[in-house]
Amino acid sequence: MVHRSENVHMHFPLAEHRRLLGAYLKPLWVRALLLAGLVALSIGLQLFNPQVIRYFIDATQGAAAPGTLLVAAVAYLVVGLSQHSVALIASYISMDVGWQATNLLRVDLARHVLRLDMPFHKRRTPGELIERVDGDVTALAEFFAEFVVRVAGNSLLIVAIVLLVAREDLRAGGLIAAYVVVTLVALYLVQRVGAQRWVSARQAWAEQFGFLEEHIAGSEDIRGIGGEPYVLQRLYGVMRAVTTRARGGWMALALGYVVTNFLYVVGYGLGLALGAFLYLQGAVTIGAAFVLVYYVGMLAAPLEALRGQGEILQQATAGVQRITELLHMAPQVREDEAALALSDGPLAVTFDHVNFAYADGDNGALMNGADGQPRRVLHDISLHLEPGRVLGLLGRTGSGKSTLTRLLFRLYDPTAGAIYLDGVPLYRVGLQDLRRRVGMVTQEVQLFQATLRDNITLFDRSITDEEIEAALAMLGLAGWLHAMPDGLDMMLASGGYGLSAGEAQLLAFTRVLLRDPGLVILDEAASRLDPVTERRLEQAIDRLLENRTAIVIAHRLHTVQRADDILILDGGRVAEYGSRAALAANGNSRFAHLLRTGMEEVLA
Numbered sequence: 001m002v003h004r005s006e007n008v009h010m011h012f013p014l015a016e017h018r019r020l021l022g023a024y025l026k027p028l029w030v031r032a033l034l035l036a037g038l039v040a041l042s043i044g045l046q047l048f049n050p051q052v053i054r055y056f057i058d059a060t061q062g063a064a065a066p067g068t069l070l071v072a073a074v075a076y077l078v079v080g081l082s083q084h085s086v087a088l089i090a091s092y093i094s095m096d097v098g099w100q101a102t103n104l105l106r107v108d109l110a111r112h113v114l115r116l117d118m119p120f121h122k123r124r125t126p127g128e129l130i131e132r133v134d135g136d137v138t139a140l141a142e143f144f145a146e147f148v149v150r151v152a153g154n155s156l157l158i159v160a161i162v163l164l165v166a167r168e169d170l171r172a173g174g175l176i177a178a179y180v181v182v183t184l185v186a187l188y189l190v191q192r193v194g195a196q197r198w199v200s201a202r203q204a205w206a207e208q209f210g211f212l213e214e215h216i217a218g219s220e221d222i223r224g225i226g227g228e229p230y231v232l233q234r235l236y237g238v239m240r241a242v243t244t245r246a247r248g249g250w251m252a253l254a255l256g257y258v259v260t261n262f263l264y265v266v267g268y269g270l271g272l273a274l275g276a277f278l279y280l281q282g283a284v285t286i287g288a289a290f291v292l293v294y295y296v297g298m299l300a301a302p303l304e305a306l307r308g309q310g311e312i313l314q315q316a317t318a319g320v321q322r323i324t325e326l327l328h329m330a331p332q333v334r335e336d337e338a339a340l341a342l343s344d345g346p347l348a349v350t351f352d353h354v355n356f357a358y359a360d361g362d363n364g365a366l367m368n369g370a371d372g373q374p375r376r377v378l379h380d381i382s383l384h385l386e387p388g389r390v391l392g393l394l395g396r397t398g399s400g401k402s403t404l405t406r407l408l409f410r411l412y413d414p415t416a417g418a419i420y421l422d423g424v425p426l427y428r429v430g431l432q433d434l435r436r437r438v439g440m441v442t443q444e445v446q447l448f449q450a451t452l453r454d455n456i457t458l459f460d461r462s463i464t465d466e467e468i469e470a471a472l473a474m475l476g477l478a479g480w481l482h483a484m485p486d487g488l489d490m491m492l493a494s495g496g497y498g499l500s501a502g503e504a505q506l507l508a509f510t511r512v513l514l515r516d517p518g519l520v521i522l523d524e525a526a527s528r529l530d531p532v533t534e535r536r537l538e539q540a541i542d543r544l545l546e547n548r549t550a551i552v553i554a555h556r557l558h559t560v561q562r563a564d565d566i567l568i569l570d571g572g573r574v575a576e577y578g579s580r581a582a583l584a585a586n587g588n589s590r591f592a593h594l595l596r597t598g599m600e601e602v603l604a
């Protein structure tokens with residue numbers, strides 16, 4: 001489902017634009033100052049060249065020496081070439097500044113998104129988030145690169161032109177100033193019309209990316225059931241929404257183009273009329289009349305640049321609003337300011353009357369049932385697992401097994417009650433230390449397009465090849481590594497294509513072992529493997545769990561043979577809890593009944 005919680009509104013403070021500019025241009029202030037200096041130099045050269053032409057024209061009227069005219073011509077060429085060279089260098093620096101600043105912003109956004117809670121990610125597709133992190137930021141590239149410098153520079157150029165025209169004649173200066181004010185007001189009104197439409201358009205593009213990512217990822221299933229016509233029908237609707245919303249933004253840009261070009265024609269005609277009038281009145285020389293017309297004609301470039309910056313501001317406002325909304329989303333699972341570290345060795349686990357209900361949105365509101373009360377997934381869960389013991393977790397699908405382990409890994413916080421690791425409240429444990437001391441292996445292993453080494457270390461350069469090889473040897477997998485082409489340098493395709501499910505699980509075990517956790521959570525990794533591969537993994541699991549506390553979500557009864565204790569969940573409640581040996585010996589227990597009947601379907 002596409003997420004639509006973002007509110008589209010116009011009253012977005014420019015303070016957010018200033019904050020982003022200040023935060024991400026500050027590390028690049030030397031380049032930004034150099035860019036400002038180059039723009040100022042370019043403006044000065046633009047204003048100087050018409051004076052050279054004026055001198056040349058007036059000199060020809062006064063029968064000046066040929067050498068003087070030659071010097072003026074050479075000066076015009078040198079100034080023109082210098083101005084274009086400076087503009088080229090400024091353009092290169094502006095793009096460099098823009099991309100460096102936006103890359104810094106992308107890193108911060110990606111880091112922030114990764115820290116947000118599971119409810120946030122459950123309600124947004126990866127495609128939408130890619131568009132938020134990359135697409136919205138790309139829209140800011142020109143904003144970071146040149147907005148302030150170009151707006152300030154072109155504004156300065158306009159003011160200088162008006163003053164230079166006023167120096168020739170105050171009446172002409174007043175008329176040109178009025179013309180500039182009218183043009184700028186028209187630009188502002190057009191920009192206001194377009195800004196709201198660009199916010200809506202950017203959201204539509206994000207929804208389209210989310211739709212495409214979701215259905216491309218599921219292409220095998222879609223083709224298998226002949227669902228292509230349905231997907232294409234949905235895609236047409238999504239693309240129609242994009243076209244409808246984006247059309248408003250593009251029409252606003254077109255309106256701005258038409259309005260400003262009309263005003264440019266009016267301004268140029270005004271300049272010609274003023275120059276002719278003042279020359280016929282004898283108020284100016286023919287060279288001064290030419291300069292007046294030339295300067296009025298020059299106004300088109302900075303006014304057009306300001307119109308272009310207005311377009312950039314329209315799109316940037318949409319991007320800034322959506323980026324700011326994303327940055328203002330705070331995780332519900334927060335680290336305690338006085339975080340504590342866990343001790344080394346196997347960890348004790350305690351659940352003390354834990355209740356949990358999933359949130360129904362990003363604001364932390366709980367999901368309610370038909371009776372209007374919070375729909376609890378776990379009810380009053382209490383247990384204590386001694387260090388070094390293995391807990392077998394049984395129950396039907398939807399009984400709360402995975403939810404219980406997610407709470408232990410602190411992907412969510414309990415709605416009520418408390419969880420303790422080695423007697424330390426879970427919320428007091430630092431998240432980085434928790435990720436290091438608690439290892440989790442699920443049935444679905446995420447692999448990246450990178451080397452085998454990087455997939456094992458998760459790009460942690462501090463882990464040496466010797467440590468990786470030692471971990472693999474400890475799991476009895478040294479021979480498996482030696483059989484891999486190129487060893488640790490072997491490149492894996494995205495999603496781990498080329499590796500079997502069993503080999504992917506081996507990588508997950510190695511990842512966990514390298515962190516040396518005190519608690520290991522296994523979602524029965526071997527439940528979907530062939531018997532030969534399963535036996536290989538079972539040996540690796542035995543070595544992984546040595547001298548560690550473990551919780552194993554079991555889908556088959558033989559998996560719990562290594563368990564010391566058994567916990568059976570039913571509808572989110574503890575149906576049975578105790579030592580495996582005692583429950584197996586008790587003929588009236590649920591566990592003993594499962595062992596007798598072999599009804600493994602109740603665990604599926």
